[in-house]
Amino acid sequence: MARIVIIGSGVVGQATGKGFTKKGHGVSYVDINPQTINRLRAEGLDAMMAAEVEWDEVEVVMLAVSTPSVDGDIVLDYIKSAAADVGRGLAQTDNYITVVVRSTVPPTTTERVLTPILEQTSGKRVGEGFGMAMNPEFLRAVSNEQDFARPWITVLGVNDGYTAEILDELYKPFGALIVHCTPTEAEMIKYVNNVYNAVKISYFNEVHAICQHFGLDSNLIGAAVARSAESMWNPLYGTRGGVPYGGACLPKDTVAFLSFVRQHGLQHLMLEATHEVNSRLEAWVPAATSPDKIEEMLVATRQRDTGDEELLERVAGAQYVVTL
Numbered sequence: 001m002a003r004i005v006i007i008g009s010g011v012v013g014q015a016t017g018k019g020f021t022k023k024g025h026g027v028s029y030v031d032i033n034p035q036t037i038n039r040l041r042a043e044g045l046d047a048m049m050a051a052e053v054e055w056d057e058v059e060v061v062m063l064a065v066s067t068p069s070v071d072g073d074i075v076l077d078y079i080k081s082a083a084a085d086v087g088r089g090l091a092q093t094d095n096y097i098t099v100v101v102r103s104t105v106p107p108t109t110t111e112r113v114l115t116p117i118l119e120q121t122s123g124k125r126v127g128e129g130f131g132m133a134m135n136p137e138f139l140r141a142v143s144n145e146q147d148f149a150r151p152w153i154t155v156l157g158v159n160d161g162y163t164a165e166i167l168d169e170l171y172k173p174f175g176a177l178i179v180h181c182t183p184t185e186a187e188m189i190k191y192v193n194n195v196y197n198a199v200k201i202s203y204f205n206e207v208h209a210i211c212q213h214f215g216l217d218s219n220l221i222g223a224a225v226a227r228s229a230e231s232m233w234n235p236l237y238g239t240r241g242g243v244p245y246g247g248a249c250l251p252k253d254t255v256a257f258l259s260f261v262r263q264h265g266l267q268h269l270m271l272e273a274t275h276e277v278n279s280r281l282e283a284w285v286p287a288a289t290s291p292d293k294i295e296e297m298l299v300a301t302r303q304r305d306t307g308d309e310e311l312l313e314r315v316a317g318a319q320y321v322v323t324l
């Protein structure tokens with residue numbers, strides 16, 4: 001059983017810590033907020049400031065501190081400061097500690113910002129003196145503990161096999177599909193995941209406004225489209241990049257609907273952007289019809305696979321797998 005320290009004991013930190021505790025691991029919580037520490041202690045949990053951690057006792061550190069956006073820019077000060085605390089801790093022990101970034105951070109942050117801080121403050125090299133991973137969290141705030149306990153995916157961004165093995169062991173018991181990739185790919189997956197959700201919500205909000213104009217029930221329309229549109233029921237539809245949409249219907253219907261909406265004095269910003277993105281791409285790549293069937297992707301990803309038998313075995317039974 002691993003001894004885990006969670007740095008940043010808010011929503012994600014506590015859900016992570018409580019989830020691993022239920023699987024039998026030893027978990028300590030670190031925070032900079034004394035009230036949070038006192039509250040966790042009152043619950044009987046092992047909580048402290050970073051300076052109080054016994055680093056010889058630690059095997060895995062998970063960074064789950066806040067990464068807020070202020071005036072449109074992400075603030076990395078908290079996670080940089082937490083990484084420096086961990087680096088100073090690494091310097092106090094001969095243990096090979098695995099450091100895992102769980103906070104949402106822009107692509108390249110783990111490798112280009114946090115790893116150098118850890119190396120400088122610890123005097124150790126990544127992959128030699130400590131392991132580094134990016135493991136984004138997909139839980140929803142409202143159901144955080146349940147979501148952590150029953151994840152639908154585990155993304156492990158790691159650059160070395162030893163760290164991957166340690167995290168595989170930690171996460172296998174949760175039973176979700178495990179995607180292996182680089183730390184930067186893991187960071188990108190998390191952002192694209194959230195931004196895609198935001199794009200979908202915004203699209204249907206514009207549909208809602210157009211429906212209201214015509215006195216139509218947008219919930220009925222949304223629910224029917226959820227059943228009818230291939231991009232809704234085929235999860236890989238449209239995810240293969242670099243190919244504009246084509247075929248008999250999408251080019252003509254997008255333009256026609258945009259024109260129809262404009263004729264009624266309405267705006268459809270998402271559709272304008274969609275048309276613009278596709279037109280630019282079409283200028284240098286030929287359009288394709290339905291390139292994204294699950295089976296084709298499945299065969300393609302397996303063909304592209306490194307041939308890692310153990311990995312294939314581990315994901316056997318999954319509906320589809322992305323191996324990178």
Ligand SMILES: NC(=O)c1ccc[n+]([C@@H]2O[C@H](COP(=O)([O-])OP(=O)(O)OC[C@H]3O[C@@H](n4cnc5c(N)ncnc54)[C@H](O)[C@@H]3O)[C@@H](O)[C@H]2O)c1
Nearest residue numbers: 008009010011012031032065066067078082103104137141
């Ligand atoms: N809340 C969610 O649903 C959710 C889901 C997925 C991912 N995330 C991401 O996870 C990260 C954490 O989110 P959260 O909702 O748990 O935030 P939170 O505000 O609930 O908790 C963050 C905690 O980090 C502490 N902290 C800040 N700086 C610290 C430091 N240097 N050392 C120790 N502790 C420090 C804060 O005091 C706070 O208790 C963010 O990057 C967020 O984007 C959040």
